[in-house]
Amino acid sequence: xxxxxxxxxxxxxxxxxxxxxxxxxxxxxxxxxxxxxxxxxxxxxxxxxxxxxxxxxxxxxxxxxxxxxxxxxxxxxxxxxxxxxxxxxxxxxxxxxxxxxxxxxxxxxxxxxxxxxxxxxxxxxxxxxxxxxxxxxxxxxxxxxxxxxxxxxxxxxxxxxxxxxxxxxxxxxxxxxxxxxxxxxxxxxxxxxxxxxxxxxxxxxxxxxxxxxxxxxxxxxxxxxxxxxxxxxxxxxxxxxxxxxxxxxxxxxxxxxxxxxxxxxxxxxxxxxxxxxxxxxxxxxxxxxxxxxxxxxxxxxxxxxxxxxxxxxxxxxxxxxxxxxxxxxxxxxxxxxxxxxxxxxxxxxxxxxxxxxxxxxxxxxxxxxxxxxxxxxxxxxxxxxxxxxxxxxxxxxxxxxxxxxxxxxxxxxxxxxxxxxxxxxxxxxxxxxxxxxxxxxxxxxxxxxxxxxxxxxxxxxxxxxxxxxxxxxxxxxxxxxxxxxxxxxxxxxxxxxxxxxxxxxxxxxxxxxxxxxxxxxxxxxxxxxxxxxxxxxxxxxxxxxxxxxxxxxxxxxxxxxxxxxxxxxxxxxxxxxxxxxxxxxxxxxxxxxxxxxxxxxxxxx
DNA sequence: ATTCAAGGCCAT
DNA sequence: ATGGCCTTGAAT
Numbered sequence: 001x002x003x004x005x006x007x008x009x010x011x012x013x014x015x016x017x018x019x020x021x022x023x024x025x026x027x028x029x030x031x032x033x034x035x036x037x038x039x040x041x042x043x044x045x046x047x048x049x050x051x052x053x054x055x056x057x058x059x060x061x062x063x064x065x066x067x068x069x070x071x072x073x074x075x076x077x078x079x080x081x082x083x084x085x086x087x088x089x090x091x092x093x094x095x096x097x098x099x100x101x102x103x104x105x106x107x108x109x110x111x112x113x114x115x116x117x118x119x120x121x122x123x124x125x126x127x128x129x130x131x132x133x134x135x136x137x138x139x140x141x142x143x144x145x146x147x148x149x150x151x152x153x154x155x156x157x158x159x160x161x162x163x164x165x166x167x168x169x170x171x172x173x174x175x176x177x178x179x180x181x182x183x184x185x186x187x188x189x190x191x192x193x194x195x196x197x198x199x200x201x202x203x204x205x206x207x208x209x210x211x212x213x214x215x216x217x218x219x220x221x222x223x224x225x226x227x228x229x230x231x232x233x234x235x236x237x238x239x240x241x242x243x244x245x246x247x248x249x250x251x252x253x254x255x256x257x258x259x260x261x262x263x264x265x266x267x268x269x270x271x272x273x274x275x276x277x278x279x280x281x282x283x284x285x286x287x288x289x290x291x292x293x294x295x296x297x298x299x300x301x302x303x304x305x306x307x308x309x310x311x312x313x314x315x316x317x318x319x320x321x322x323x324x325x326x327x328x329x330x331x332x333x334x335x336x337x338x339x340x341x342x343x344x345x346x347x348x349x350x351x352x353x354x355x356x357x358x359x360x361x362x363x364x365x366x367x368x369x370x371x372x373x374x375x376x377x378x379x380x381x382x383x384x385x386x387x388x389x390x391x392x393x394x395x396x397x398x399x400x401x402x403x404x405x406x407x408x409x410x411x412x413x414x415x416x417x418x419x420x421x422x423x424x425x426x427x428x429x430x431x432x433x434x435x436x437x438x439x440x441x442x443x444x445x446x447x448x449x450x451x452x453x454x455x456x457x458x459x460x461x462x463x464x465x466x467x468x469x470x471x472x473x474x475x476x477x478x479x480x481x482x483x484x485x486x487x488x489x490x491x492x493x494x495x496x497x498x499x500x501x502x503x504x505x506x507x508x509x510x511x512x513x514x515x516x517x518x519x520x521x522x523x524x525x526x527x528x529x530x531x532x533x534x535x536x537x538x539x540x541x542x543x544x545x546x547x548x549x550x551x552x553x554x555x556x557x558x559x560x561x562x563x564x565x566x567x568x569x570x571x572x573x574x575x576x577x578x579x580x581x582x583x584x585x586x587x588x589x590x591x592x593x594x595x596x597x598x599x600x601x602x603x604x605x
Numbered sequence: 606a607t608t609c610a611a612g613g614c615c616a617t
Numbered sequence: 618a619t620g621g622c623c624t625t626g627a628a629t
Contacts, residue, residue, distance in 0.1 A: 080621095082610065091620045097612075098618080122619070141611080148612045149626030158610080608629075617619080 073135045074128065075121040082158045085138040091121070096132050099125070100142040130372040356523030357492045364491050365401045367431065370394075371441050374457075383452050386445070387461045388568050391428060395570055398424055398431075402498060407516050419498060419513070421574050425460065425556070426497045426549035432458035433469070433545065434490050437476045462555040465548055472544045484537040492524035493542045 070079050072089035083093035098104070106126035108114060114127035121128050133139075141154060373393060380386040402420050403409050411419070435441045436454045444451035455469045456462075479485035499517040521533040528536045553575070559565055560575050 084611085089620090090622085093611090094620055095618090101612090125618090143611070146612060147626090148624070149610085151608090151610070151627050151629090155610085155628070606629100608627100609625105610627105611625080613624075614622085616621095 074131050074137075075116055075118050077118045077121075082161075083137070084141040085154060085157075086132075086136050088132075088137070092128075092132060092137075095121075095125070095128060096137050097142055099129050099132075100139050101146075104129075130369070133369050134372045134375060355526055356519045357488055357495075357527050358523070360406065360495050360520070360523075361487060361491045363401075363405050364487070364494065365397060367435055367440060370431075370435055371445075374441075374445050383456075384461065384564070386450075386452060387457055388565065388571065390445070390457060391460060392568050392570050394428060394431065395424060395574065398427060405495070405498065407512070408498065411513070415513070419501060423497045423500060424574055425553040426500075426546055427494055428460065429458050429549040429552060430490070430493055430497065430545050433473060433476065437473065437480060459548070460552045460556055461559075462552050464555075465551060468544075468548060472541060472548065475544075476541055479538055479541065482537075485541065488527050489524070489536070489538040489541075492520055492527075493538070493545070496520050496524075496542070497546070 071077070072079050072092055073086060074088055074092045077089035077091060079087045080090040080093070081087065084096055088096075099106075104125070106124075106129060108124055108126035110124070112127060112130070114120075114124040116124070116128045116131045138154070141152060143152075374390045380389055399420055403416065408416065408419070432441065432454065436443070436458070441454050443454055445454050445457055446452055453466075455466060455473065459465050459469055476485060496517060499513050499520065501513045501517075524536060525531070525533045528538075530536045533539060556565070556571075557575055560572060565571055565575075
């Protein structure tokens with residue numbers, strides 16, 4: 001406090017490294033010498049000279065030669081370091097902080113598609129904030145207690161991100177040169193520098209070879225770090241989790257960060273507009289690749305994400321868990337404090353307690369920003385890539401949601417993986433379909449003239465089911481308008497799917513999984529005053545969605561076998577169940593897949 | 606002792 | 618309300 005005056009006055013060498021250097025000389029050269037992620041410099045500069053294939057040098061490439069990430073992914077201004085999960089400029093950092101801390105609510109006066117760049121970023125805070133989220137800034141990183149200094153639990157991700165950036169650059173410079181490929185010219189889409197480092201799936205790094213030992217060491221240290229992190233909520237059952245994770249590592253179960261095991265092993269937290277009257281989109285099928293693709297969520301990231309500035313969902317009011325304390329900031333079910341207590345979990349079994357389904361509502365992810373998140377994937381070169389990347393993005397959230405769910409987090413890693421693998425497609429279909437029905441998603445997804453029907457996204461690209469999807473979608477809307485399908489039913493369906501160990505994909509034999517599911521059905525029936533769950537009005541919807549998902553899964557699996565999903569490691573991992581017999585038959589890795597399958601998104605007329 | 610991301614301060 | 622610069626402080 002008193003020192004303030006002194007420190008400010010004296011340009012001593014002390015204090016914050018980054019800031020001192022930048023303030024020293026705000027000249028142009030500072031841009032190069034002050035790169036926050038120290039250590040990357042040499043490589044960056046080399047590549048500026050050596051790298052970059054001729055064909056890609058056109059225009060902008062020349063200007064940003066030094067680093068491929070010197071520009072803020074939100075507004076394009078100069079990056080000043082990692083802020084809330086992303087390399088951004090100082091202004092967006094401040095903007096994001098103020099918005100979250102003050103729980104500001106913005107409203108776009110236009111159509112929510114304002115461009116956000118250095119010159120007009122002040123014009124529409126609503127679109128700016130949405131873009132911040134879409135690009136990956138994490139509200140969880142804004143401290144509720146406003147404590148200064150120190151490090152947070154994301155530190156290791158920043159580190160990993162740096163390492164990956166480095167590898168990326170090296171691979172561009174190194175032999176084989178521009179595997180950046182992207183023959184289409186949309187190269188940047190394959191190297192989304194703005195992808196959040198906290199999104200564990202980060203780029204598909206498989207081919208950026210990192211040997212196993214390095215990987216293991218990394219995972220272990222990340223684990224230890226997370227375990228010790230003060231910001232890591234409760235931390236109770238984490239020792240066991242860490243042990244499990246390490247055991248996975250030791251068994252060589254974790255080939256890369258994009259695997260389900262890796263995600264389960266780590267402990268990051270993340271989470272996740274018009275009624276639709278679609279034209280059947282079977283016609284899209286041909287244009288979209290010979291066959292459709294796609295999925296959603298991953299290491300936390302994904303989806304489940306931010307609930308923040310939104311009022312707590314209505315139905316959860318009756319439950320005990322407190323997400324609505326006056327002091328509580330923005331994120332309702334944010335990972336930060338979601339670790340359920342034993343007591344909470346017990347309530348799911350005691351019949352004389354609150355209705356199970358109602359109690360579970362507080363654990364539902366918030367998908368209010370789902371549209372924004374998917375919107376910014378519009379630069380993907382093809383419909384397939386759009387669907388796949390969107391699905392993988394959501395997959396991360398899904399997995400994190402699962403591991404934070406009551407009871408689920410008490411299962412062994414094997415059981416968890418099995419249940420997640422068995423349910424993700426179903427839950428993806430449900431999430432997208434319900435989001436569309438609730439008008440959280442528009443009838444078509446995309447931007448800049450390229451769109452795909454939301455239903456096709458829900459179906460992971462399986463256009464053959466378009467008609468069936470339209471039918472169930474209409475049915476859902478009807479039920480909703482009759483108040484026969486609401487958040488309670490959606491919660492029940494989602495959890496019932498998660499705890500479905502009889503889906504044919506998983507192989508969990510944990511008896512408690514059955515009890516939980518039974519408890520969910522019972523609570524659901526009670527909630528709807530039905531004799532049993534099969535008599536609930538929305539039951540048919542559940543059954544139909546499960547069946548549709550089943551077909552989507554098969555479709556995806558075929559795509560996988562034909563080698564079309566190679567770039568999506570997490571997706572692949574989520575499809576290949578108990579491992580090995582299929583693994584060998586499935587192509588694994590290839591530089592960011594590209595290609596032949598790409599067809600342009602269909603312009604909407 | 607050094608890093609560096611998070612919060613604070615304050616001129617615009 | 619912005620955004621540049623400064624202070625913090627856990628992790629390295």
